[in-house]
Amino acid sequence: MKFEKNCYEIRLESIGGLGANLAGKILGETGALYMGLNSSNFASYGSEKRGSPVKSFVRFAEKGHEIRINSPIEKPDILILFHERLAGKAQVMAGADEKTSIIVNSSESNEFLRDRLKIYAGTLYKVDALALAAKNKTRVNMVMLGAAAKASGFIPLDKLCEAVTDTLGKKYPLSVEGNINGIKAGYDNAIPYEIKPDGKYPYIEYEELKQDWGYDNAPIGGINPIFGSTVTNDLTASREGYIPIFNKELCINCGLCSSTCPDMVYQFKEGEYKGKISMVNLGPDYTHCKGCLRCVEVCPTKAITEGNEREYDISKTDIKNISLITDNFKLEDTGQNSWVESVSNTVNSLE
Ligand code: SF4
Ligand code: SF4
Structure with a gap:
């Protein structure tokens, strides 16, 4: 596997409850344990409750290239949005350009999603992960993993299925069949749709979002301003x-x-x-x-x-x-x- 740059980078944008954190871990493990790559994964989220914003970051590198960087991914090769309503001023689309594969869980049309998410450019893979998950008795994250394998062009479906079987099979053996079917459904239903940088929407630079109040300036010893x-x-x-x-x-x-x-x-x-x-x-x-x-x-x-x-x-x-x-x-x-x-x-x- 030859990557164009040192690391191949995947950013998952989600909300608590949809399983983006687990999906990121599985992707990282697939690279390191089943594909002979170096890989790293970490996630950032607030309170571990359903509904709070979650970001997960995965990096792959060829053997011989160490992954020394441990910061959020600013220019992802694959951007995975678990919910189309993540669109807004929050920078979920930051860093996406014509080289980025953008996977979105949605039942809407490609044109609608381009406008909803204000996509500058990229290859859009729209997958109705919710419907496919319900049909295959699995979760949204499994369908999104299958779509990620397709969009990457180098993550083999069988290796991903092997990783999921080994990781989840020990604890939840009855879930394996549905999970594998969900991954395959995500893979088969991820159809690329090219978006050229035609000036309709601008490129968005990645910026670190600063909290208005943190531990050092929050009144009365710390409160949640949101x-x-x-x-x-x-x-x-x-x-x-x-x-x-x-x-x-x-x-x-x-x-x-x-x-x-x-x-x-x-x-x-x-x-x-x-x-x-x-x-x-x-x-x-x-x-x-x-x-x-x-x-x-x-x-x-x-x-x-x-x-x-x-x-x-x-x-x-x-x-x-x-x-x-x-x-x-x-x-x-x-x-x-x-x-x-x-x-x-x-x-x-x-x-
Ligand atoms: S919907 Fe009506 S009946 Fe049902 S829990 Fe609420 S108040 Fe009670
Ligand atoms: S109304 Fe309240 S309890 Fe019912 S689904 Fe919505 S958030 Fe949950």
């Missing part, structure tokens, strides 16, 4: 593709969904239920929902069921706290976990 669930915070990039579907007819307003939901998605308002004044469930505000489906599990009347996000146009739901957004808000579209800068806002009513 809010979890707020009026404007958009957590939709946190979802793995599933959403809760609310059926008002079956709801008895017990409030269990609300007390279980980690992101306070359910909106209650004083109203009438069975002839009495009580708090009535209006339904979910999907802006904050990360699709964990805990509410589905706890609802005693099956008023909440699991749905495939892509089959619902949730942008049309009117259960939004949109009326609480004032001119004082300055929205930051940072892609995943966007946040808002604002004056303090006291919520008294949903009206």
Whole structure:
């Protein structure tokens, strides 16, 4: 294997829960243990919870070329986006140019994705990893691994399958068949689509993102300046593709969904239920929902069921706290976990 430069570099951009960290580890192991290459892998993420941003970095080098660099990958040969909604000001597309293979988990068209992600240039491999994972009884990350093998042009499918069988087979032997099928599906469905640098979107330089507040300047000894669930915070990039579907007819307003939901998605308002004044469930505000489906599990009347996000146009739901957004808000579209800068806002009513 001859690489054009010292290291062949892969950057995985994802959110917690989709398995990008594991996918990066498996890619690194495939190179070192099954292909006779030198390889390295590390990941960067915040709290280990579903929905937080995750980056994983993999480097390969031929034997004889040591990997001495251990910093984030600025100009990836392959860029893997686990969720199309990672698009935004956050630099998920940084460093991608005409030499980059860009793999995106999406059911949208190539043209739509180019505009959504503002792709300067590259070879786009769109894979509907969610649908393929569901069909093959595996996870999104396995499908993305198969697509990565195809896009690389040098990672043999059989070596990747061997690595996955050995790594996951010991602990989860029953998952192996589905995982291998998922990898093969990703490989077969990754079709290249060339994007030339035609000036439609600019090249984005990689820059280290600095936190506004860190350990040395955060007030009161350290707080998280990025809010979890707020009026404007958009957590939709946190979802793995599933959403809760609310059926008002079956709801008895017990409030269990609300007390279980980690992101306070359910909106209650004083109203009438069975002839009495009580708090009535209006339904979910999907802006904050990360699709964990805990509410589905706890609802005693099956008023909440699991749905495939892509089959619902949730942008049309009117259960939004949109009326609480004032001119004082300055929205930051940072892609995943966007946040808002604002004056303090006291919520008294949903009206
Ligand atoms: S848990 Fe089910 S029944 Fe109870 S308030 Fe929520 S949706 Fe309604
Ligand atoms: S799936 Fe249910 S519990 Fe999970 S974030 Fe969404 S509304 Fe809350």
